[in-house]
Amino acid sequence: MNTSSKYMVDFKESALRTLEIEKQSLAHLATQIDDRFVKACALILNCQGRLVITGVGKSGHIGRKMAATFASTGTPSFFMHPGEAGHGDLGMLVAGDILIAISNSGKSDEIMMLMPLIKHLKVPLITITGNNLGTMPKYADVALTLGGLKEACPLGLAPTSSTTATLALGDALAVALLEARGFTSDDFARSHPAGALGKRLLLKVENLMAKENNIPKVFSDSSLGDALFEINTKRLGLTTIVDQNNILLGVFTDGDLRRLIEKNPTFDISTPISDLMSKSPLTILKDARAVDALEQLQSKKINHCIITNDCNQVIGILDMHLLMQAGIA
Structure with a gap:
């Protein structure tokens, strides 16, 4: 009509x-x-x-x-x-x-x-x-x-x-x-700090990451049971594994646990976490843009990245949930 x-x-x-x-x-x-x-x-x-x-x-x-x-x-x-x-x-x-x-x-x-x-x-x-x-x-x-x-x-x-x-x-x-x-896009963001685009371009990883006592962390001589307790306590879906100098050695995630259960339902929780951890986790420096961290997470199809300093010491954790809360994801 x-x-x-x-x-x-x-x-x-x-x-x-x-x-x-x-x-x-x-x-x-x-x-x-x-x-x-x-x-x-x-x-x-x-x-x-x-x-x-x-x-x-x-x-x-x-x-x-x-x-x-x-x-x-x-x-x-x-x-x-x-x-x-x-x-x-x-x-x-x-x-x-x-x-x-x-x-x-x-x-x-x-x-x-x-x-x-x-x-x-x-x-x-x-x-x-x-x-x-x-x-x-x-x-x-x-x-x-x-x-x-x-x-x-x-x-x-x-x-x-x-x-x-x-x-x-x-x-x-x-x-x-x-x-x-x-x-540049950074220049544009500085003119629009209150907008969604400004937030996406200006927010740094250090503004969003979980840090200090909120970082899930166990030492390399810890057991799988210790790692599971840390994951459950900090509720970020993973734990970092570090040495005595806080140097990152690896991570163990919820996904790693699921794969372990599928492979060996009768696993021993006293197994050293160093035998089970992923040794090449994604790491990002704290002054990186949050939107760049998001792109890396999405490209690798993972939910977490570890924030380290120039000495590879763990200083924070960033995950998709934190990015979503900030309106970045």
Whole structure:
């Protein structure tokens, strides 16, 4: 049933037409990426201050998103409303900054009113406009253009294709600068410490591992019975086996116990644990990222790893349960 028929419009056809027009606008935008784009990137990359973005109406909304994207990818940036700038907020803009001004028409009165002051501050100006016929590009150090796009709005009035293209152009600038700066996932996480991604990238093994008295541990001359008691007491599903200097010699896990029972149901609990332990357990240093430890556990299809120092002394245990509790797994 076509539920849109009673509304005298085919909603699906309208949506597909809109997306097709906006897809074409992005394809056309690609033809506008030339030496001007390169110059804009170089200006921003060498900026000693902040990247300030301004725009009115829908351009302002896009500008706010662009500023947020730049700021989270290594380019200090904020949005300045041009109307408020004319009433004192222009003090946010100082020598050493760069200004990106957005206006599809290139004739925004609010932005044009600021031009004499912007030139007085000698702040480099990058404009983003539909074409270079407006007034704003004439003041620009770099005049980026969208290429005179057709709006998806059938009236040709509501900013649609132009805002999509502006947003995409802002993303292209941000990504190019991200790559030029060598911006890494660790850098991104430091800008997002409260988010799930930040947690995954910032948490270290030492922040999650069981340590000190919570580490299951027996000496190499201990019996299987001693090891089982330690496993049951510490409840991590394994015990480490160490020498008198706390050097890791091996591990014995719940899985090892199950395999022992299957092989020899009448096993002797007085058997030395050194005869039964796994001698090559997975070890990780405490300053490793928890997400990297998770990848190693998953690749080896095991649930535990031993945290050691540079001398191979046991300083912690990390298991899948602890990673799940922290929201990493």
